[in-house]
Each structure stands twice: as structure tokens, then as C-alpha cells.
Amino acid sequence: MSMEIVNKTFTCIVCPRGCTVTAACRGDEITAVTGNTCAKGEAYVRQELTAPQRTIATSVRVTGGQAPLCSVRTAQPVPKARIFDVIRAIHSVTLQAPVQQGEVVLENVLGLSSNVIATKDVDAIK
Amino acid sequence: MNEAMVLQRDAVVIGGGPAGLAAAIRLREKGIESVLVLERERTAGGILRQCIHDGFGLTRFGESLSGPEYAERFVSRAAELGIEVRTDCTVLHVSGEHTVTAVCPAGLFRVRAKAVVLAMGCRERTRGALAIPGSRPAGIYTAGVAQSYINLQNVMVGREVVILGSGDIGLIMARRLTLEGAHVVGVFEVQPYPSGLARNIQQCLNDYDIPLYLSHTVVDVHGRGRVTGVTVAECDAAFRPIAGTEREYPCDTLVLSVGLIPENELSLGAGVELDPRTKGALVDENCQTGIPGIFAAGNVLHVHDLVDFVSLEAEALAEAAASYIRDGALAPCPLAVETDGSIGHVIPQRVSGTKSFTLWLRVRKPLPGCRICVRQNGRLLAQKSLPKALPAEMIQLRISVEELDQEHSVEVTTE
Numbered sequence: 001m002s003m004e005i006v007n008k009t010f011t012c013i014v015c016p017r018g019c020t021v022t023a024a025c026r027g028d029e030i031t032a033v034t035g036n037t038c039a040k041g042e043a044y045v046r047q048e049l050t051a052p053q054r055t056i057a058t059s060v061r062v063t064g065g066q067a068p069l070c071s072v073r074t075a076q077p078v079p080k081a082r083i084f085d086v087i088r089a090i091h092s093v094t095l096q097a098p099v100q101q102g103e104v105v106l107e108n109v110l111g112l113s114s115n116v117i118a119t120k121d122v123d124a125i126k
Numbered sequence: 127m128n129e130a131m132v133l134q135r136d137a138v139v140i141g142g143g144p145a146g147l148a149a150a151i152r153l154r155e156k157g158i159e160s161v162l163v164l165e166r167e168r169t170a171g172g173i174l175r176q177c178i179h180d181g182f183g184l185t186r187f188g189e190s191l192s193g194p195e196y197a198e199r200f201v202s203r204a205a206e207l208g209i210e211v212r213t214d215c216t217v218l219h220v221s222g223e224h225t226v227t228a229v230c231p232a233g234l235f236r237v238r239a240k241a242v243v244l245a246m247g248c249r250e251r252t253r254g255a256l257a258i259p260g261s262r263p264a265g266i267y268t269a270g271v272a273q274s275y276i277n278l279q280n281v282m283v284g285r286e287v288v289i290l291g292s293g294d295i296g297l298i299m300a301r302r303l304t305l306e307g308a309h310v311v312g313v314f315e316v317q318p319y320p321s322g323l324a325r326n327i328q329q330c331l332n333d334y335d336i337p338l339y340l341s342h343t344v345v346d347v348h349g350r351g352r353v354t355g356v357t358v359a360e361c362d363a364a365f366r367p368i369a370g371t372e373r374e375y376p377c378d379t380l381v382l383s384v385g386l387i388p389e390n391e392l393s394l395g396a397g398v399e400l401d402p403r404t405k406g407a408l409v410d411e412n413c414q415t416g417i418p419g420i421f422a423a424g425n426v427l428h429v430h431d432l433v434d435f436v437s438l439e440a441e442a443l444a445e446a447a448a449s450y451i452r453d454g455a456l457a458p459c460p461l462a463v464e465t466d467g468s469i470g471h472v473i474p475q476r477v478s479g480t481k482s483f484t485l486w487l488r489v490r491k492p493l494p495g496c497r498i499c500v501r502q503n504g505r506l507l508a509q510k511s512l513p514k515a516l517p518a519e520m521i522q523l524r525i526s527v528e529e530l531d532q533e534h535s536v537e538v539t540t541e
Contacts, residue, residue: 009329015184016432016519018324054329057179057192058305059277068280071178071194080333087305101198119178122192 003027010048016039021045053077056078058090058118060105065097065122072105076114090116130236136451138226138239139163140217140392143172145424146245147200147211148437153243158451162237163204163211164228170204170211171197172247173270174433176277179298179326185434196433220244220396222417240451241419244393244407245440248425250295251385258290263354269295269383276302280519284379286451288356289313290344294322294431295433296383299449301330303381310334311375314342316365319492321385321518323431343381345372353378386429396420403471405427410459410476411483412446413439417437418455421447428473428486431520435486442484457481461535468493468540470517477525479532485523487538489515499523503534515540 003026012019017037023045024032030049033042047053057073078086089109099122106116136158139146140266142165150161171177174182177193184190187199204211215230226237250268267275267283273295275281287308289296292315300310318341320327331338335395339358345367346357355376359367388406390398398415401408406427407415413423419526423440430436450456459476463485470488485500485508492517500508500523507529525536 011324011332013329014327015147016181016323018328020324054333055180055190056305059178059280061280067278069278071192071277073178073180073192083305101195119192120175120198 005031008049009035010038010045012041012044014044023049023050052080054080054083056086056090057081058073058087060090061094062097062099062122063094063096064124065099066125067122070095070099070105070122071119072116073119074109074114075117078109078112082110082112085110086112086116095122097122131233133235133237135160135162135237135239137161137241137243137447138237139245140171140220140226140241141165141245141247141424141426142167142170142211142213143245143247143424144174144197144200144433145247145426145440146172146243147197147204148440149201149245149421149423149444149447150209150211151203151207152441153448153451154209156445158448161209162239164210164215164217164226164237165211165213166216167214170201170213176270176273177298178277178319178466179302182433185432186437189303193433200437217392220392220420222397222420224419225301241421241447242396243440243443243447244390244398244420244422244426245424246389246392246426248386248388248429251382254383256382256384258344258347260356263347263349263351263352265349265378266347266380266382267435268309269293269299269381272299272379272381273302276306278462282306282308283381284308284377286377287311287379287381288344288375288377289381289383291315291382291384292322292338293383293385294326296340296381297322297326297330299381299383300336301463302336304334304336308379310336311377312337312339314339314344316325316341318363319516319518322383323518324487326515332495343367347380348357348374353380356380382531386425388426388429390426391428393420395420398422401475402473404473406473408475409473410456411474411478411481412450412456412459413443413474414446414450414456414459419450421450428471432516435520435522439486461532463536463538465537466539468496471492472538477530477536479530480527482527483525485525485538487521487523488517488519489521489540490517492516493540498523499539499541501537501539502531505531507536 059069142500174193182196219227360371423443424436
């Protein structure tokens, strides 16, 4: 059975170059990927077509710190469809200063196989 | 008045952001012993401290970091090398003779240095610069100010937000505000193309179904105490609003992301000549301004898209500045770099012809499929073919000394 080939176009977000990448799809099958300038572009589009993922950054409250907030991010990308669930889970956390960059703020957030890590130091009030 | 304390240093670096720290570190690594960094804020790191999203460092470090993580690498390297970084310290004046006057909580002091590195970064264009009509209520922020409130100070700026301008910080803030529970009505851009990077259109707007309206601008702001809404109109090719296309959007917040301007008040005070196109200093291939021994790199020189290139530019500056400090002079750079009308700006604007250099440029308008050509006296030195050239993306070409002669100006064109 022959199905029609449909071209789907994406802007690759892996690096600032932002290649316009086109995937030729026959049903669920990807027959060709063009427009990418590196292998990451093809991997991105294949991921995007099956299960899109994003790295998420936000911040959490800190008590007793020299700053009221500590910035955090997911150490691994999480499913795009779960972004707002992840944000809610992160926002339920309050940290006690001192906080160290790289410290795990939430382990395996929502069972999505990504830790949430602090991205800066917050020293305690002296 | 008491005579202020006078320090002597080999190099003084003004600004402890990514450009200043990278320059200071490389100067020390090149054997320059006394390097002093002066930073206005309480902590070094510059604007990266509030850029909590990821995507920094792919070029410089080969991994994707958040802004604070990227900055920390330079802050801790500077500490490791024992570089003197004075925070809470505002520079008031730089003289053409390399004397820097600054004030810190302990008082006024002066530094005499063999070389001065200008690394003050840039500032945002404001509503005043755009002359948007309407009332003057609260609730109008530049994107970087909104970013500082939300990411550093834990203050939410609003609930129903209109963004004017599609600069990268505006796009980043559209996503950030959405994640923090605000509703972003839309991003309005006066140009017929976005001014931010394509990846940010995708991951900050499209991912969250935030509409982008090209060739649109805000023509009126409503509200007395607080913004209650804005009127938006479509624009023609000359950016004039088209009568009859006005539409009102209720909102409590207007965020402006309408351009960045190199911060050169101190440079002007020192007598440094600026380029009206970059609004930064005119420099040679060493990032040296028209005043020998005064150098500039990063966003104070020309506004970059990526911090990675700010660091790389400042590191290249430091290599040349280290030679200057040792030898007292660099090779003269009499050859002008000239452009045709398709090029927005170039860095450097003068070269020696005796040294390889990186040419940085932006095109003035989007060009589908073009070739950037660099010539001397009609002879091709380097070229780069691009499937699309966008003003939002800085273009780099490496020009090898083997190709250069020492007589003719360098011409940059697109074909």
C-alpha cells in the first residue's frame, strides 16, 4: 500500500543557527530529513515528530538567603506536554540557604527521569 | 577635597560581565600580573545573572548551560587566578591617558593603567526612544527590567501582557511570563521579519501558542494609574501605521523588546570615536579603539546575539592587549574596512594587513541565498555562502594574513 509523502517543516532549536529542517513522512515513517547542517538537527526532528522534549528553567523560593530566589533547570529535557506539570512541581519547593550550584532540588521530577538542579549559589544571610 | 587614592595597574577592566571577566582571565593567563576588574553590581557576572534559561555555552564550552552557570565558570576561574574584582564599584570617568576614576562604598579612587578594557555591555532602548503616544501609566517595562524583577527579585510584573518588539529578550520573556502564570496576548514587531533568533520564535512563542504579528506596532497606550490596554496598528513598509487597521488589546502590562544600544558614555568621556552604525567604538583588528591602549569588546562594542562570541571576542582582545602592555604599541592599522549598502555594520573597521582577523558583520535586511565577499583591490580574500542571511544573526568570516596585502582597503559586499 502506498501512502502519500507529507513534508513537515521544523525550526531546529538545538543551537542558535536555527536550521529550517524538513522531514518527509509517509504515515509514521520518516523517509528523508533535509535542511539540517548537522546530525543533531536530524535527531531533533525525529524526536520532535515522536515525543517532543524541552529543557525547562525557572526559579524557586529561598529562605534565609542573600537572594529571595534560586534559579533552577531540568538537568535533562522533559516531555513538552508535561512542561506546566513540571513547573507546578518545581514551584512547590522552597529551599533553605545556603544553596549550591548543581545541587539537586527535585529528584526525578514527576518520574520523568530528570532531576531539577540549582543553577546558582545562594549564600545564607550572615 | 582630599586627593583621591591612586592605584597603579597593568590593566583595568571596566565591567565584570562575560566580556570583562573573559578579558581579565586571558590577560592573566598571558602573564599580565596586575589586572583590576571594576563591577558596578554587588556580584560579578553581568546580565547573565538574570538570564536563567538554558542555551548558553554551546560554542565556548560545548554544552548547554543557563546564564548563571555560564557566568559562574568565569567568576570562579577569575577567583582561582587571584584576579582582583572590585564589586559595588561605579566608574565615573575614563581619561584618554588611561586614568580611571571610580567610586565604591569606601570612597573615591583613581587607577592609572597601561591598558584600559571597556566592557560595559549595553542597555535597552526605552519607550522614550520610540516616542509611543498615549498616557504614562505604570506597567510598562523593558524586557530586561521585567526579567530582573521576575528572575532576581521575585516580583511578578503583570497578568495580561502585550510585548512590543521581537528581540530575543522579549521572546525569552514571553515564555518566562507564560510559565509564571501570565497570559501573553501577543508579540508585535514593526519590521516584516522577527528581530530575534529563529530558535526563540519556535521555543518561546510557537511552543506556547503565543501569536507573533509582523509589521504591527503599538500606536497608543491607555490607562491612568496602570496600563489598561494598548492600541495596535498594522504598518506599511516605511513603518507608518495604516489608518483603519487599529485594534485595541486590553492588558495590564506592556513589555518592550525594541533593541539594545552599546553603553558608551564612559568611552565618549575618554574621547573614543564611535561608529554610528554599531554605536560602539571604531576599532582595529585588536579591538583597540582610536586611542592607543584603550580596548573594547562585547556588547559595548557591538550588540551580540550570543554570549559565547562575547567571550571569544574579549579573549582575542586580551591577547592583543597583553602585547600592547608588554611592547607599548601594536602594529598600525591604516587600512579601512568598507562595505556596500547591504551590510549593516562590520567589526573591525580598520586593519593592519599584517595579521589574521575575524570579520564580524550583520546584513541590513534579510537576504535569501547570498554570498558575502571580502576583497582587496578586487582580489577575493574570503567568501561565505549562506542559504539565508538575517539581520538577527551575526556573520563571521576568518580572514587569513596569507591573503592580505598591506596597501589596499578591505571591501565587504554581498552578491
